[in-house]
Amino acid sequence: MGRIAVMGAGAVGCYYGAMLAQAGEEVVLIGRPALASAVAGQGLIIDRATGREVVHLPVATDPGAIAGAELVLFCVKSQDTEAAGRQIAPHLAPDAVVLSLQNGVGNAERLAAILGRPVIPAVVYVAVGMTAAGHLRHHGRGDLVLGDAPQSAALATRFAAAGIPTEVSAGAETALWVKLTINCAWNAISALTRQPYGRILAAPGAEGVVSGLVAECRAVAAASGITLPEGLEDDVRRIAETMAGQMSSTAQDMARGRATEIGFLNGEIVRRAGLLGIPVPLNAAMTVLVQLAEAPAV
Numbered sequence: 001m002g003r004i005a006v007m008g009a010g011a012v013g014c015y016y017g018a019m020l021a022q023a024g025e026e027v028v029l030i031g032r033p034a035l036a037s038a039v040a041g042q043g044l045i046i047d048r049a050t051g052r053e054v055v056h057l058p059v060a061t062d063p064g065a066i067a068g069a070e071l072v073l074f075c076v077k078s079q080d081t082e083a084a085g086r087q088i089a090p091h092l093a094p095d096a097v098v099l100s101l102q103n104g105v106g107n108a109e110r111l112a113a114i115l116g117r118p119v120i121p122a123v124v125y126v127a128v129g130m131t132a133a134g135h136l137r138h139h140g141r142g143d144l145v146l147g148d149a150p151q152s153a154a155l156a157t158r159f160a161a162a163g164i165p166t167e168v169s170a171g172a173e174t175a176l177w178v179k180l181t182i183n184c185a186w187n188a189i190s191a192l193t194r195q196p197y198g199r200i201l202a203a204p205g206a207e208g209v210v211s212g213l214v215a216e217c218r219a220v221a222a223a224s225g226i227t228l229p230e231g232l233e234d235d236v237r238r239i240a241e242t243m244a245g246q247m248s249s250t251a252q253d254m255a256r257g258r259a260t261e262i263g264f265l266n267g268e269i270v271r272r273a274g275l276l277g278i279p280v281p282l283n284a285a286m287t288v289l290v291q292l293a294e295a296p297a298v
């Protein structure tokens with residue numbers, strides 16, 4: 001089987017790259033110099049509920065390392081899609097298959113436009129984070145849902161052999177919208193208030209704000225041809241009940257002084273709503289407030 005390259009070796013890229021390498025696949029990670037030197041020295045450390053694993057695999061910092069890869073896992077944050085896409089475009093093999101392992105609803109299309117070839121969207125159900133360069137913590141899950149492309153079934157079999165439960169679904173786009181709606185409901189509130197979901201849910205009036213955010217997402221999804229499932233409001237609430245102590249990834253990025261993906265979460269709803277003429281004042285407020293909060297202080 002051909003080589004696999006991971007573009008954007010952060011939490012998600014390192015997790016899936018390591019799973020595939022552990023199964024005997026030839027994997028190269030493409031990431032930042034700090035990751036490359038940490039992994040070259042100590043290997044990639046993965047802390048799981050079951051214990052610590054150390055995986056030795058090559059890490060390149062040059063996007064040219066993608067040359068010759070049969071499969072590319074594209075794992076940068078949404079705000080880096082175009083820049084990273086432009087870096088790999090000149091080096092991609094003509095028949096390489098590209099998967100977008102990213103949140104948000106437009107990444108695969110935006111990347112496809114840069115690369116001039118189809119990109120298969122993947123819905124990523126994992127909770128992982130980098131605690132230091134070359135040090136990954138796995139908090140749970142790890143399954144993928146792939147969009148229904150000609151290569152998807154073979155990829156699902158290959159991933160399953162590496163212990164990555166993978167489904168192929170014509171409904172992957174809807175699943176990305178469901179995930180986007182969950183992110184729009186909780187991420188910004190958690191980031192702005194620095195509170196975990198359980199405390200937000202318990203705050204008087206907060207549930208009404210969350211329902212309003214979800215209703216706006218539902219309206220924009222419907223006008224974009226996506227019917228969100230009827231029980232979605234219950235799923236949104238369940239996130240806060242089952243992950244009561246968790247802060248959103250947006251809150252975590254803000255706490256670390258890193259750029260957030262807000263422009264591709266609530267901001268994407270606002271952008272699409274603007275084109276469709278749909279009012280989304282709650283999503284607009286969340287976008288503006290997070291963008292202001294993450295701007296450097298004067």
Ligand SMILES: NC(=O)C1=CN([C@@H]2O[C@H](COP(=O)(O)OP(=O)(O)OC[C@H]3O[C@@H](n4cnc5c(N)ncnc54)[C@H](OP(=O)(O)O)[C@@H]3O)[C@@H](O)[C@H]2O)C=CC1
Pocket residue numbers: 007008009010011012013030031032075076077078080083084087101102103104124125126127128129130261
């Ligand atoms: N973490 C999770 O549990 C989950 C994340 N997701 C989604 O997956 C995507 C990736 O998230 P995550 O892995 O957490 O993010 P990370 O920030 O941990 O990983 C992205 C990595 O890509 C690096 N990178 C960006 N541009 C380049 C480039 N041009 N060349 C080399 N490296 C580059 C970043 O470096 P730098 O930071 O220096 O720019 C960073 O190390 C996001 O869309 C996220 O929403 C989905 C489900 C779960």
Ligand SMILES: CC(C)(CO)C(=O)C(=O)O
Pocket residue numbers: 182183186187239243246247248249250
């Ligand atoms: C935890 C969860 C599911 C909801 O906000 C998430 O995806 C995130 O933090 O980005």
